[in-house]
Each structure stands twice: as C-alpha cells, then as structure tokens.
Amino acid sequence: MNAIETSGLVKVFGDTRAVDGVDLTVPAGTVYGLLGPNGAGKTTTVRMLATLLRPDDGEARVFGHDVRADPDAVRRLVSLTGQYASVDEDLTGTENLVLLARLLGHGRAHARARAAQLLEAFGLTDSAAKQVKHYSGGMRRRLDIAASILNTPKLLFLDEPTTGLDPRSRNQVWDIVRAVVGHGTTVLLTTQYLDEADQLASRIAVIDHGKVIAEGTKGELKASVGVGAVHLRLRDADQRARAQEVLARALEADVQLDADPVALTARLSGRATEQAAEALAQLAREGITVDTFSLGQPSLDEVFLALTDKKEAAA
Amino acid sequence: MTVTKEVELLPAPKAEDLAAVLLETEQPRRPSALSASLTFGWRAVLKIKHVPEQLFDVTAFPIMMILMFTYLFGGALAGSPGEYIQYLLPGITVTSVVMITMYTGVAVNTDIEKGVFDRFRTLPIWRPAPMVGYILGDLLRYVLASTVIMVVGLVLGFRPGGGFVGVVAGVAVLVAFSFAFSWVWTMFGLLMRSEKSVMGVSMLVLFPLTFLSNVYVDPRTMPGWLQAFVDVNPISKLVASVRALMAGGFDGDAMIWTLGYGVFFTAVFGAWTMRLYNRK
Numbered sequence: 001m002n003a004i005e006t007s008g009l010v011k012v013f014g015d016t017r018a019v020d021g022v023d024l025t026v027p028a029g030t031v032y033g034l035l036g037p038n039g040a041g042k043t044t045t046v047r048m049l050a051t052l053l054r055p056d057d058g059e060a061r062v063f064g065h066d067v068r069a070d071p072d073a074v075r076r077l078v079s080l081t082g083q084y085a086s087v088d089e090d091l092t093g094t095e096n097l098v099l100l101a102r103l104l105g106h107g108r109a110h111a112r113a114r115a116a117q118l119l120e121a122f123g124l125t126d127s128a129a130k131q132v133k134h135y136s137g138g139m140r141r142r143l144d145i146a147a148s149i150l151n152t153p154k155l156l157f158l159d160e161p162t163t164g165l166d167p168r169s170r171n172q173v174w175d176i177v178r179a180v181v182g183h184g185t186t187v188l189l190t191t192q193y194l195d196e197a198d199q200l201a202s203r204i205a206v207i208d209h210g211k212v213i214a215e216g217t218k219g220e221l222k223a224s225v226g227v228g229a230v231h232l233r234l235r236d237a238d239q240r241a242r243a244q245e246v247l248a249r250a251l252e253a254d255v256q257l258d259a260d261p262v263a264l265t266a267r268l269s270g271r272a273t274e275q276a277a278e279a280l281a282q283l284a285r286e287g288i289t290v291d292t293f294s295l296g297q298p299s300l301d302e303v304f305l306a307l308t309d310k311k312e313a314a315a
Numbered sequence: 316m317t318v319t320k321e322v323e324l325l326p327a328p329k330a331e332d333l334a335a336v337l338l339e340t341e342q343p344r345r346p347s348a349l350s351a352s353l354t355f356g357w358r359a360v361l362k363i364k365h366v367p368e369q370l371f372d373v374t375a376f377p378i379m380m381i382l383m384f385t386y387l388f389g390g391a392l393a394g395s396p397g398e399y400i401q402y403l404l405p406g407i408t409v410t411s412v413v414m415i416t417m418y419t420g421v422a423v424n425t426d427i428e429k430g431v432f433d434r435f436r437t438l439p440i441w442r443p444a445p446m447v448g449y450i451l452g453d454l455l456r457y458v459l460a461s462t463v464i465m466v467v468g469l470v471l472g473f474r475p476g477g478g479f480v481g482v483v484a485g486v487a488v489l490v491a492f493s494f495a496f497s498w499v500w501t502m503f504g505l506l507m508r509s510e511k512s513v514m515g516v517s518m519l520v521l522f523p524l525t526f527l528s529n530v531y532v533d534p535r536t537m538p539g540w541l542q543a544f545v546d547v548n549p550i551s552k553l554v555a556s557v558r559a560l561m562a563g564g565f566d567g568d569a570m571i572w573t574l575g576y577g578v579f580f581t582a583v584f585g586a587w588t589m590r591l592y593n594r595k
C-alpha cells in the first residue's frame with residue numbers, strides 16, 4: 001500500500017495558488033523528498049496531508065484514509081515535526097514529552113518512562129529539567145523529533161528538519177531519520193537543501209510555484225539534465241576566456257564561468273569521458289595550465305537550477 | 316557562554332537506545348475527552364509554575380480594585396467605607412474574576428502562532444481538549460483571585476451573612492460562570508491577529524459589562540434607559556446571585572438567568588471557538 005496518494009491537490013490563499021494540482025505517490029517504507037525553494041508550496045502540501053489545512057480541491061489519502069473525510073484516522077498514523085520546533089518553550093524537555101505521551105494515551109508511569117528513555121536516546125538527559133526556551137537549535141530539533149516518535153508513527157512528516165542547524169547537528173538529525181526509517185516508518189521530507197534530499201531520500205519530487213515540475217529517483221532526476229559536468233580550475237585567471245573558447249569547441253557544449261575567477265563548468269551530453277579527455281589535451285596544447293579537473297554526475301543543485309530555468313524559459 | 320559550551324558537549328544520539336524506543340510499537344488507547352482536557356489543564360498549571368509572576372494580575376489587581384472603591388467611593392455612596400464594603404464585595408469579586416477571564420484569550424492568541432499548536436492539532440484526541448485545558452488552568456486563577464479578595468474583604472470589615480458556606484457557594488457560582496464566559500475569549504483569541512487586539516476587544520466588552528451593572532451602585536439610582544440595560548446584563552444577574560448566596564439567601568430568578576447565560580456562552584462561543592480552531 002502507498003503511504004501517500006494525492007491527485008490534483010489544490011490550496012488557494014487569496015489570489016495565490018499555493019498548491020496548484022499536486023500529484024504524489026509515496027510508497028510505504030521509504031523517504032520521499034519534496035524539494036523546492038521557499039514559498040514553493042512544500043509546507044502547504046504537508047499541512048494538508050497532516051490534516052492541519054483543508055484542501056480546496058483534489059484528493060489526498062494517507063494509507064488509504066481520505067484526509068478530508070476521515071482526518072482522525074489519519075492523525076492516528078502520522079506525526080509532524082514542523083518548520084518551527086513544535087514543542088512548548090515554557091515547559092521542560094521532560095514535561096513536553098510527558099504531556100504528549102499522556103495525550104497519546106500512555107498511563108502516568110509509562111509516559112514518564114517513555115519520556116526518560118527518549119531523552120536518553122537523544123542525548124538530552126542532562127537538559128531534561130530545563131525549559132525548552134533555553135535549548136539550542138539542535139537540542140530543540142531533537143526534542144521535536146523525539147516528540148514525533150513517542151508512538152512510532154507509520155508516517156512522519158519532517159518539514160525542513162535541519163533548517164538553521166550547524167553541519168554537525170544536521171548530520172545527527174540525518175542519523176536519527178535513518179534510524180526511524182530503518183524501523184519501517186515512512187518519511188515525507190521537505191527541504192530546500194539539495195544535499196539533504198540527496199542524502200536521505202530515495203525518490204524526490206521537485207516542486208516550484210505549487211506544481212511538481214519533476215519527479216523520480218535521484219539518478220533519474222540527474223540523468224534528465226545531462227550525463228554529467230566537468231569542473232575545471234585554472235592556475236591563471238587571465239587564461240579563462242581562452243579556456244572557455246577551447247572547451248566550447250572541444251565539448252560542443254555551453255561553458256559557464258563560475259563565480260571563482262579561475263573556475264569553469266561545462267555540462268556534457270554524450271560521450272562524457274572521451275570528450276573530457278580530448279578537451280584536456282587541447283587545453284595543454286594551447287598552453288593553459290589546469291590545476292584541478294573533475295568529472296561527475298550533476299549535483300542536485302545543478303538539477304534544480306536546470307529544471308527551474310527550463311520552466312522559466314518555457315513561460 | 317554556557318550555551319555554546321552545551322552545544323559543543325551535546326552528546327550524539329544513541330543508536331541502541333533509539334532502536335529500543337522504536338521497537339515498541341504498541342499503541343495505547345486513545346485518551347478520553349476528560350483525560351485529554353485535564354492533561355491540557357496540567358499544561359496550564361505547569362506554565363504558572365514556571366512563570367509565577369503571571370499570578371500578579373490575579374492577586375494585585377483585585378486588591379487594588381477593592382481598596383480603591385471601598386475608600387474612594389465608600390463614604391460618598393453608603394455613608395462609610397465599612398457599610399459600602401457589605402454591598403460592594405460580592406460585586407467586586409465578580410468584576411475582578413470576570414476581568415481575569417480575558418487572559419484566556421491572550422494565552423490562546425500567543426500560543427496559536429507557535430509550532431506546538433500544530434502538534435496538538437495533529438493528535439488523535441477530542442478536538443476541544445486544548446481549549447478546555449486553557450480554561451481549566453484558568454479556573455485555578457479564578458479560585459485564587461476570589462480567595463485573595465475574600466481575605467482582604469474580611470480584613471477590611473466584610474461580614475457575609477451566609478457565613479463560610481454562603482461565600483463558598485457564591486464563589487462556586489462565579490467560577491462556574493467564568494468557565495462558560497471564557498469561551499468568548501477563546502473565540503476572540505483565535506479570531507484576532509495579535510495579542511494587543513485581543514486585549515483591546517476584551518476591554519471594550521468588559522468595561523461596559525462590569526460598570527453598567529449593579530456592582531457599584533443600586534440600579535434604582537440610574538435613569539430608566541440605563542436600568543433597562545443593567546437589568547439584562549449577565550454580570551448583574553451573576554452579581555445578584557452571588558450577593559444573595561453570600562448574604563445567606565438565594566435569588567432563584569437571578570440564578571436561572573445566570574445559568575441560562577452560562578449555557579448560552581458555552582453553546583454559542585464554544586461552538587464558534589471550535590469552528591475557528593478547526594479552520595485555523
């Protein structure tokens with residue numbers, strides 16, 4: 001069974017179609033990434049699926065339950081970790097978890113035990129008796145995720161779970177997400193960090209202006225933009241214009257000048273390796289010194305920019 | 316400086332412990348409506364525990380009101396402060412507690428913008444429970460404020476004819492009415508955009524309701540058109556009920572009106588609150 005199925009999902013705020021006909025199919029047991037810039041409609045989509053907003057049109061089902069007709073059945077299966085930590089700042093870490101455990105139906109003693117267990121697992125035992133307003137961003141996120149798995153949910157919504165975190169805290173949140181998924185929970189992850197989607201998600205929908213503009217596995221998305229890209233760094237910035245000409249001829253591709261004055265990037269289409277080797281040889285013949293050279297699949301960043309560019313060009 | 320230190324020392328999540336937590340997939344039974352509401356009430360009490368300063372409003376304000384009115388108007392209105400307080404005290408108790416009910420709206424309004432509300436709304440619980448919880452927590456303030464006023468009143472010479480039982484019965488009616496009346500504020504708390512506008516509307520409603528009543532002076536001294544309003548004002552009915560109980564009597568007519576208003580506020584504003592809550 002699919003964890004999420006939506007068809008033609010629409011949400012309108014005033015004149016803005018925040019979500020404009022989104023079709024999604026999220027298989028159970030996977031991490032599905034919703035990737036898009038701020039204001040693309042990611043959060044609105046998640047809020048509709050989590051029964052916080054009523055869709056204006058279209059259909060959405062969570063494990064077969066219609067979010068409009070049977071929101072209570074959906075609420076029993078899902079947890080939400082919102083963009084802004086969904087915990088009570090005035091209460092302590094323990095109080096937050098005990099409160100939610102009680103609301104989920106745990107008895108007093110069991111709620112306390114469960115809270116203590118989670119705080120321990122998340123390395124928060126030392127701060128358990130402190131008010132959450134004194135927590136760091138990383139600690140809040142952890143507590144927030146702990147609150148979401150008080151009852152292991154079948155579907156967990158993570159709305160930009162690492163926005164504003166330092167790299168180390170971000171890695172730790174990723175580890176937690178992997179552990180949760182390892183135990184059979186489906187995760188719908190929204191993010192504006194391509195790296196994050198790359199790390200965690202198995203399938204990705206790229207969303208922009210309320211519409212899904214591309215969908216597939218990471219490999220499929222990358223392949224849709226081209227075979228790969230060549231990144232070059234020259235020793236001498238003065239040689240860059242010449243290098244651009246040579247490369248454009250050799251690769252039969254557009255060569256972009258990067259912000260770094262000695263760097264260039266070219267997107268390849270056909271026989272990537274042979275073309276790249278030939279290009280290097282030609283640069284050497286012209287007397288242009290290359291410091292570093294790399295050939296790789298396009299990053300999701302490039303995928304994303306290419307997809308949104310394409311759409312703008314068509315409009 | 317301690318914060319930076321904590322960030323550095325924040326231990327990594329423990330994989331084994333996390334696994335143990337996740338392995339427990341038994342889902343407990345959904346809590347009853349009462350249990351969920353009481354849990355939210357507990358949350359409100361915890362907030363008072365962490366920020367006890369917020370009780371200043373419910374203690375200092377009533378004391379100020381009673382001192383001001385007793386000594387400022389007592390002589391002019393009833394011959395002496397000692398005589399006036401016999402008339403004033405039940406009414407000033409009502410005024411103070413009803414004034415405090417508006418903080419329910421402020422609390423709802425400041426909370427609704429925070430992420431924690433999203434979590435509450437995605438829980439499979441009885442929908443009105445978070446709102447009922449606010450009001451349950453506020454009942455504690457109402458009881459506290461009433462107690463403070465009664466103690467100050469007794470010190471200043473208030474001698475209720477109904478004795479202890481009469482006073483407790485009066486306070487009970489007042490607290491029950493305030494529970495019903497709080498739904499007006501949960502509604503405004505959800506409706507208004509900011510804390511300030513909630514306060515503004517509260518004042519606009521509460522000042523006429525409490526002053527254009529029988530709290531301070533006998534309505535028979537007022538012009539006819541004003542008497543007409545004062546007579547139907549829910550606060551007047553409530554004050555009449557409480558005054559009678561504290562004096563050792565029972566005003567059946569006022570009591571029925573008070574009860575009716577209570578049911579009305581709960582039904583209309585409770586339903587309205589839930590409508591807004593579900594749409595938010």
